[in-house]
Amino acid sequence: xxxxxxxxxxxxxxxxxxxxxxxxxPGALWPxxxxxxxxxxxxxxxxxxxxxxxxxxxxxxRQGQHAGATEAASGQSGEAPxxxxxxxxxxxxxxxxxxxxxxGEAADAAKSGTDEGHEPPGRKARRFRRPSPTAVAxxxxxxxxxxxxxxxxxxxxxxxxxxxxxxxxxxxxxxxxQVVVTLMSINAGSAKDDVQHILDSSTGQFxxxxxxxxxxxxxxxxxxxxxxxxxxxxxxxxxMTDDTAVVLVAASSILTNTAGAPEQPRSWRLxxxxxxxxxxxxxxxxxxxx
Numbered sequence: 524x525x526x527x528x529x530x531x532x533x534x535x536x537x538x539x540x541x542x543x544x545x546x547x548x549p550g551a552l553w554p555x556x557x558x559x560x561x562x563x564x565x566x567x568x569x570x571x572x573x574x575x576x577x578x579x580x581x582x583x584x585r586q587g588q589h590a591g592a593t594e595a596a597s598g599q600s601g602e603a604p605x606x607x608x609x610x611x612x613x614x615x616x617x618x619x620x621x622x623x624x625x626x627g628e629a630a631d632a633a634k635s636g637t638d639e640g641h642e643p644p645g646r647k648a649r650r651f652r653r654p655s656p657t658a659v660a661x662x663x664x665x666x667x668x669x670x671x672x673x674x675x676x677x678x679x680x681x682x683x684x685x686x687x688x689x690x691x692x693x694x695x696x697x698x699x700x701q702v703v704v705t706l707m708s709i710n711a712g713s714a715k716d717d718v719q720h721i722l723d724s725s726t727g728q729f730x731x732x733x734x735x736x737x738x739x740x741x742x743x744x745x746x747x748x749x750x751x752x753x754x755x756x757x758x759x760x761x762x763m764t765d766d767t768a769v770v771l772v773a774a775s776s777i778l779t780n781t782a783g784a785p786e787q788p789r790s791w792r793l794x795x796x797x798x799x800x801x802x803x804x805x806x807x808x809x810x811x812x813x
Contacts, residue, residue, distance in 0.1 A: 691768075692760045698804035699770035699795045700755045706809065707753035707776050707791070714744035726798060726805040751776050756790075766799040771812075 654662075705720050718737045722730060733740075753776040761769040772795055775788045792812040797804050 688763075691765070692763060694804060695760055695763060695768035695770055695797050696758050698797055699768075699772050699806075700758050702795060702797075702806040702809075703755055703772050703774050703793060704753050706806075707774065708751055709744050710750040711745050711748045712750075714741045717744075724805055725807070726800040727807040729806060729808050748780070750779050752779070761794070767807075768797045770795045770797060 702724050705717075705724050709717050718741055722734055722737065725733060753774055756773040756775060758770055758772045761771050763769075772793045774791045774793065776791065777788050778786045780786075794810045794812055795806055796808045798807045799805075
């Protein structure tokens with residue numbers, strides 16, 4: 524083989540070696556690798572800058588929303604405090620991020636602001652401050668005391684009214700008892716005085732009518748020579764006002780003639796009407812009840 528190589532070299536026939544088509548131009552591929560790396564690094568730096576700018580914008584939007592709520596409460600208008608003008612200017616100089624990303628982050632920021640419990644200033648102003656337990660207990664004590672005092676006053680008033688009614692009923696009942704005894708107890712020897720007692724214990728139309736027939740009544744009592752003694756068995760108020768009353772009276776009377784022999788007792792039921800006259804209780808009318 525060495526002899527053949529020498530012969531070929533001596534003969535001067537030399538053919539160039541064959542190259543692979545892929546490796547035929549290696550300088551066309553390897554020199555471009557550094558440029559691709561630099562472009563990738565530049566793209567990464569730019570993406571990081573865009574992300575920082577987007578975060579800064581979201582933070583500015585949150586601060587602006589909070590400042591706007593505070594400004595609405597104070598009634599002032601103008602530029603929202605707390606926003607760094609330098610950061611806004613740098614954000615304006617930086618290339619804005621894609622619209623979809625900004626809109627998504629803005630929506631997230633608005634949602635997070637709502638979730639954080641930001642309330643309108645008017646609602647905060649209308650919020651009622653919860654009283655302390657001591658104040659609540661004091662108010663309850665005052666209310667209970669006032670209720671007890673009011674109840675005591677009402678009970679005292681009712682008790683006074685009941686006592687006054689009972690006292691008036693007792694007065695009218697006693698007056699009715701006395702009037703019936705005076706009217707139905709007649710003695711022949713003292714007929715004139717008995718008639719005068721009846722006139723003094725009566726008032727109104729009954730007194731006027733009885734006064735007109737008083738003389739005839741005295742003559743009949745004296746000529747009959749009889750006497751009656753009346754006893755009241757029971758009495759009760761049927762109806763009553765401050766100055767008038769109707770009293771039901773159950774009474775019995777015994778008639779004695781000139782011979783001194785008493786008759787059987789007779790029972791009577793009467794409805795006596797009474798009225799105040801010059802501060803005294805007097806009979807205004809009387810009816811026998813069958």
